[in-house]
Amino acid sequence: MTNRLFQGIIHQMKESIDRVFGVADENFSVIACSELSKIGETITSMTLGAGDLFVNGGYTYKSLPSNQGANYYVFVDGDDLIASKYASVIAVAFANIKFYYDEKYDRSNFIKNILLDNILPGDIYLKARELYFNSDVSRTVFLIRVLDNRDVSVYDIMQNLFPDKMKDFIININETDIVLVKETKSGIDSKTIEKLATTIADTISGEFYLHPYIGISTTVNNLKDLARAFKEAQTALEVGKVFDNEKTIVAYDALGIARLIYHLPTTLCETFLKEVFKLGSIESLDQETLFTIQRFFENNLNVSETSRKLFVHRNTLVYRLEKIKKLTGLDLREFDHAIVFKIALMVNKYLKNNPIKY
Numbered sequence: 001m002t003n004r005l006f007q008g009i010i011h012q013m014k015e016s017i018d019r020v021f022g023v024a025d026e027n028f029s030v031i032a033c034s035e036l037s038k039i040g041e042t043i044t045s046m047t048l049g050a051g052d053l054f055v056n057g058g059y060t061y062k063s064l065p066s067n068q069g070a071n072y073y074v075f076v077d078g079d080d081l082i083a084s085k086y087a088s089v090i091a092v093a094f095a096n097i098k099f100y101y102d103e104k105y106d107r108s109n110f111i112k113n114i115l116l117d118n119i120l121p122g123d124i125y126l127k128a129r130e131l132y133f134n135s136d137v138s139r140t141v142f143l144i145r146v147l148d149n150r151d152v153s154v155y156d157i158m159q160n161l162f163p164d165k166m167k168d169f170i171i172n173i174n175e176t177d178i179v180l181v182k183e184t185k186s187g188i189d190s191k192t193i194e195k196l197a198t199t200i201a202d203t204i205s206g207e208f209y210l211h212p213y214i215g216i217s218t219t220v221n222n223l224k225d226l227a228r229a230f231k232e233a234q235t236a237l238e239v240g241k242v243f244d245n246e247k248t249i250v251a252y253d254a255l256g257i258a259r260l261i262y263h264l265p266t267t268l269c270e271t272f273l274k275e276v277f278k279l280g281s282i283e284s285l286d287q288e289t290l291f292t293i294q295r296f297f298e299n300n301l302n303v304s305e306t307s308r309k310l311f312v313h314r315n316t317l318v319y320r321l322e323k324i325k326k327l328t329g330l331d332l333r334e335f336d337h338a339i340v341f342k343i344a345l346m347v348n349k350y351l352k353n354n355p356i357k358y
Contacts (some may be wrong), residue, residue, distance in 0.1 A: 006032035007025040020077040049051040064095045111169045115230040124224050141217040142180040144231035146210050197249045216251040242353045261350050269347045276344040292320050
């Protein structure tokens with residue numbers, strides 16, 4: 001990829017430089033040149049350190065500055081002062097181009113490898129120092145999933161939304177998933193993070209009529225925890241799809257008990273349901289009864305408040321609660337019974353979504 005980068009720049013510069021010039025690798029094999037026939041040739045056997053300007057075999061050479069020694073050499077045809085000046089100027093231009101190229105692609109690949117667990121924990125900090133990466137700052141992972149893409153580049157949309165390539169990283173995971181690794185302020189609150197996710201969703205849906213789903217991780221304070229944060233964002237989307245499929249933005253730290261249920265073996269869930277509803281099946285509860293239960297939970301088990309919100313007489317609500325008690329053996333007016341029933345409803349919903357049996 002670097003070879004193509006160098007060749008592209010040489011193609012643009014060759015009209016302005018009236019000599020053969022190009023770039024050789026550390027073995028002095030030509031990898032890019034204004035004279036294409038020379039690519040692949042070995043032009044000298046000399047090796048010198050970074051920053052050296054030298055002449056050999058009718059060519060003037062200048063090594064590209066690098067933090068790890070000279071990996072590339074610029075060469076210009078001739079051994080005169082003009083060749084030396086050309087070599088020095090071209091070397092500066094190529095060194096800067098390579099630096100920005102490495103900054104853009106190596107940093108992004110580095111983050112992607114951390115997210116996908118493709119790099120050993122011990123190598124993370126070594127590579128971070130190599131890339132002048134600030135390891136210990138707060139970052140949050142946003143997983144943006146767009147199922148109805150319609151050939152619109154969500155990646156480009158995200159790049160425009162977050163142009164600071166030194167702090168924020170946009171990573172293409174696959175054709176539906178894009179990750180934003182966002183540097184955030186230490187101690188940032190969840191409302192601010194969710195507001196940012198809403199801005200992302202509104203931009204994508206408002207301008208391109210797409211419907212994104214966004215999973216948000218907890219905030220982590222070092223690079224090695226980004227892999228965990230990515231898994232949290234994935235879990236947020238998957239759990240949200242099971243327990244609240246109308247919600248398009250789901251934060252991992254707001255999943256509550258749903259997160260625990262999602263990771264339970266299905267056999268254990270089935271056993272739990274049989275024990276809870278031993279006096280009656282959950283299928284015997286009609287939609288009106290389930291709606292009443294939902295509102296009762298939303299109003300913190302307050303009979304008077306729930307009956308007012310449902311526009312029913314208090315005695316009507318009490319009758320419905322008694323009916324539930326006869327069917328299930330659980331009195332929802334008692335906190336412990338209400339908790340068990342709430343969990344049982346969530347477990348039933350989880351099982352209906354056909355999870356993998358194990």
